[in-house]
């Protein structure tokens with residue numbers, strides 16, 4: 001029997017309950033302590049989840065007690081917290097978005113690489129069951145070489161009640177949900193070389209955009225449209241489903257409401273229902289997102305144990321982040337952004 005790895009979870013706010021429930025479902029690891037600079041939050045999380053210890057200062061990373069750290073704080077805090085972990089030699093899984101801008105992502109990645117400390121970005125959408133199945137279908141060759149994708153997230157969930165910091169975030173929608181879509185685009189369609197984007201701020205009073213339409217040209221010459229909005233009024237509200245389609249030279253897969261894949265190939269059509277697992281702690285409408293959290297955490301633990309590369313390693317996540325960075329630069333300038341030019345400009 002392998003011994004369990006002991007983790008520290010930093011950040012006991014809104015989303016951390018999903019992380020803590022998730023870790024309880026993961027094999028080979030457990031959360032041994034939680035940390036939040038707000039003592040009530042740290043104590044509350046420890047009590048609710050039966051965690052043996054709680055702390056207010058991330059300096060506890062240097063205690064030698066932890067095999068990994070799970071950082072569930074907002075992006076502005078990531079560089080300092082990851083640096084503390086890296087300096088203590090503690091492997092990291094950190095929530096998206098990686099950091100507020102690409103220069104910071106590059107510094108974080110370079111520091112971790114130089115120290116030889118593994119860092120993974122918690123990018124859970126690609127671990128949703130429906131996207132694992134979709135990837136299998138694409139890899140099987142059933143619809144042939146892919147030529148076009150549309151990944152669409154449009155709803156009017158009241159995100160502001162749970163995550164009020166988003167009201168004041170200048171890089172809002174592309175960083176909050178666009179980054180999930182861009183990671184999915186890379187997962188399903190491969191790397192992309194060129195990006196254009198138009199942003200919208202629909203709801204009055206926001207510091208940033210709440211809608212964006214992004215167009216990618218992949219290295220394969222396929223194109224992807226990513227469209228995201230928190231101001232799309234539909235009933236029933238499709239939150240938290242990503243919808244759309246992927247076209248190939250020999251067929252198409254539609255991603256339909258109700259967690260259904262409709263596969264058109266060989267002159268026939270079939271539906272596959274790929275529902276997320278309901279767990280004792282999941283609840284509608286969040287189930288699809290919640291179920292993907294322990295799947296993401298399990299990937300982190302399995303790769304850490306085996307020494308395999310994380311799917312969303314810091315290094316790989318630079319490529320995803322570059323697409324988001326390019327989207328902002330395109331929206332600001334009205335120009336198409338070549339990722340190669342962007343990386344030449346920002347790399348130290």
Ligand code: NAD
Nearest residue numbers: 011012013014015016036037072073074075077095096097
């Ligand atoms: P939150 O603001 O509710 O919670 C963050 C917590 O971190 C707060 O309690 C704060 O006190 C604590 N904190 C901040 N800096 C700290 C430090 N240096 N030391 C100790 N504690 C510190 O945020 P949230 O809504 O839980 O979001 C956290 C992250 O999760 C964000 O990056 C967000 O984008 C991401 N998120 C991801 C998903 C997903 O599906 N992947 C969903 C929701 C949120």
Ligand code: 89Y
Nearest residue numbers: 157159163176177240289
């Ligand atoms: O912040 C968002 C995310 O990353 O996933 C879902 C969410 O919490 C609300 O849309």
